Structures are given as C-alpha cells and as structure tokens.
Amino acid sequence: MYYSSILPKVIKVADEASEKVLHIYQSDFKVSYKEDESPITAADVASHEIIVKGLRNISPDIPILSEEGAQAPWEERKHWRRFWLIDPIDGTRDFTQRTGEFTVNIAMIEDGVPVMGVVTAPALKEAFWGIKGEGAHKRDRTGQVHRIRVAEPKATRRVVASKNHMNDETRNFIRALGPHRTVQAGSSLKFCRIAEGHADLYPRMGPTSEWDTGAAHAVLLAAGGNVYTLDGEPLQYGKEDVLNPYFIAVGNWYF
Template identity: 45%
Template sequence: MLDKINIVDVIKIAMDAGEKILDIYETEFEVESKEDQSPLTLADKQSHETIVKGLLSRFDGIPILSEEGKHISYEDRRKWEYFWLVDPLDGTKEFIKRNGEFTVNIALIHNGAPVLGVIYAPILDIVYFGKEGIGSFKINNAMKSNLTSEAEILKVAIKLPAMKNEQISAVASRSHMSKETEDYINKVRSKFGEVSIKSAGSSLKLCLVAEGKADVYPRFAPTMEWDTAAGQAIVEQAGGTVVHTETRDRLNYNKENLLNPWFIVRREGFIE
C-alpha cells in the first residue's frame, strides 16, 4: 500500500488546505467553541473539507479520521489496517492570535503506527514530510517549488536531521512550564549541563526535533492522536523516537480513547 502512495500528492493536498486557511487568516473570522471548549473557525472546517475531498479523490478506499470528523465508533475503526489521520488546522489558538505557528497535519497509519507524515506551515510556507523507506525532509518556499514526482522532490528537499546543536536544547513553553516539564529538564541539566529552551506552536515542536534544532521535547500535557501522528512519522523517519514517558514504548494510534499519554520526543542518539 505505502509504495503506491506518492508523497507529492499528499503534500499538494496539505498545501491546498493551507491556501484555504490563508484565505480566511486576514479576514474578521468568527470563533466558535467545540464541546471541549477549544476554539473552532471557518478555516478548520474548510481545511477539513479540502483534505477529505483530496484524499478521497486520490486514494479512494483508505478511511479518514480527522479532528473535525472524529465521530466514528471504535467498533468501526478498530478493523482498519490503513487509515489517514488528519488535523486540518493544528494550532487554532495560534491561528486566532495570528502568530503564524499553525500547521496542516496529514498522517498515514498502518496497524497503529504512523508510516507517512506531512506537515505544512502556511504562513512560513514550509513543508516537512517523512515516509517509511525514504526518510524525512524539509522544503522551504514550498509554493515556489516544482512538486512533480517523488524522485524530483527528493533532489531539492533538505534531508533531516539537517543540523546538530552544540548545546543541548529542549522544546518547552518559556512562560507556562509545568512542574513535570521543569523536573524533566532539570534531570537533563544534571546530565548535560546548561539546556537552552526553544518554543514553538502546534506540531512545529516535533519538527524542531526532527530537524535537529532541538534535542528533546517532553510533553506533560494532553494531546490527541491527530496532534502528533504526522510529526511522529517525520521524527521517526529522521531517526528519532516518540515514546511514552513511563513505559518508553512507542506512541501508537487508533486506540479506543484517542487521547495520547504523556510522551517524550527525542532526536536520533539522544538519551537522557
């Protein structure tokens, strides 16, 4: 199945959704509240519709689980071998703040594991992607890139990880660091010395680790499966890991409860 999926098609779908988001970004859009009181905008809805339409037209037969269309019973989805896991607008709060740190996330899950991931940041015009068997990559100025074949895109994309820090770097909130995150970073400090702190919105936090700009991202706060699947594919194909904070098992997907456990994202070779 995976070898029949052209990553370029998935990237184009993510970018099409990003264009829909940008059409709304500078308007006076309304903000609704979901059942869990998290924000929802027209951009979330239009991005969802664009992605679902694009995936169904190119990959008919692969089911889709999206944050904006998540009401599918576990009895139905537990039988899925492959499915798309989508967050049409990851970082709606960042979108509302207009700080640019929001993304479109599309992942392909196979038997509970993410084997392909695409993350597009519309304001930054950056694409991150990873696919089992080819690795992980970054494309700057994506709208200007010649996205034709998978072979051609791999010639111009930057292979990840693309750099390594001289000083250990962790992804965390500078202003709202939880006690658990602070304790974890202090543990890293005790082993490596000074630790610099980087901050980013949405799934860009996982991309920082995949890229090599950060060594570790501890997450001691709630996330859902669609928040992390694409990023996990990109991190893992760059040689990193995304693991449960206690068991150190790999994060898996399509659970009955779609809430993720607390987890730690680590670049290749990083052991705290």
C-alpha cells in the same frame, strides 16, 4: 502500498488546504468554541473539507479520522489496519493569536505506526514530509526542498517547549536534564524542529490527541528520531481512546 507514489498527491492536498487556511487567517475571521472549550474557526472546517475530499480521491477505500469529522465508533475503528489521520489545523490558539505557529497535518497510520506524514505551516511558508524508512524533507519559504535529519547528540540539549502548554511536570523534567537551552515552537512544529536538527527533544506532560501528533511524528521517524511514552514504549496510534499518554519526542538519542 507504495507510499512514495502517492506522497506528491498528499502534499498537493495539504498545500490546497494551506492556501485556504492562509486566506482565512489574513481575513477578519470569527472564533467559536467546541464543547471542550477548544477554539474552532472557519479555517479548521474548510481545511477539513479540502483534505477529506482530496484523500478520498487518492484512496477511496482507506478510512479517515479527523479532529473535525464525525468519529467512527471503536467497533468500526478497531478493524482499521490502515487509516488517514488528519488535524486540519493544529495550534488553533496560535492561529487565533496570529503567531503563525500553526500547521495542517496529514498522516498515514499502518498497524499503529505513523508511516507517512505531511505537515505544512501556511503562515511560515514551510512544509515537511517524510516516509518511515525513506527519509524526510523540508520545503523552505523560498520553495527549495532539501533532505532533513535529526542532529547528532550534543552536551547541551536543546529542548523545544510550548508557550501555551508549559506546566510544572514539564518544567521539572526539563530541569532534571542538566545543561540545556529552550527552543520555542508552536503546534506540531515542535516535532519538525527536532526532525530538521534545530532541537533535540520535546517533552509533553499534558493532553494531546492522536491527530495532534501523527503527521509530525511520521516526519520525525523518517528523519531518524522517535517518540516514546514515559514507560519507554513507542507512541502508538489507532487506540480506542484517541488521547495520547504523556510522551517525549527525541532526535538521535534515547532519553
């Protein structure tokens, strides 16, 4: 599949979902809670519906795995060589707290690797996209699009961290790095800040699922970075268990 030929259509789908999400964000929305006690709003559901409909129009034969959709059984998923992986809203807590640091995420996974990704930040009016081996781009709040690339290594590493998910394991890892400064970012924007050269690494010693990381991982790969497990192996997708192991997202160096 020539991903560059469908990327503009995928960006359009993400923008449509983002517009709906932003409309709900600016309203007096209600918050419900799923069985795992994670929050969900009408924006999550609306974004899911828009994205699924849009992707089915683009590629009717490619299966879709979404956080907010019914999960196909492993007996079916294990045969998927290629599939769409979506998180209609990553950072629902940021959404409910109205920080603006939430994203709409669409990824294409091929043979366990995120080969194309689109990430939009509706409230920040930013968007990121990339295709592995073809480069990554950012659309800023003025609508200007420019190519992005991870930064060259520096003596003082810029570590992107989450306000909502900081724990002792993460603090200890960051301390062990030596000279560093912390960059705050929410949701999958943490990957994107590395991709655009504003940060150098993001350690995640806490639970995430494949849909939380797939799209931004693709953008980071396209921008010259990578994501490794703590064993030093590239983070993989399409597993029986959709939970990710702990990982480190990095720019232009290996941890």
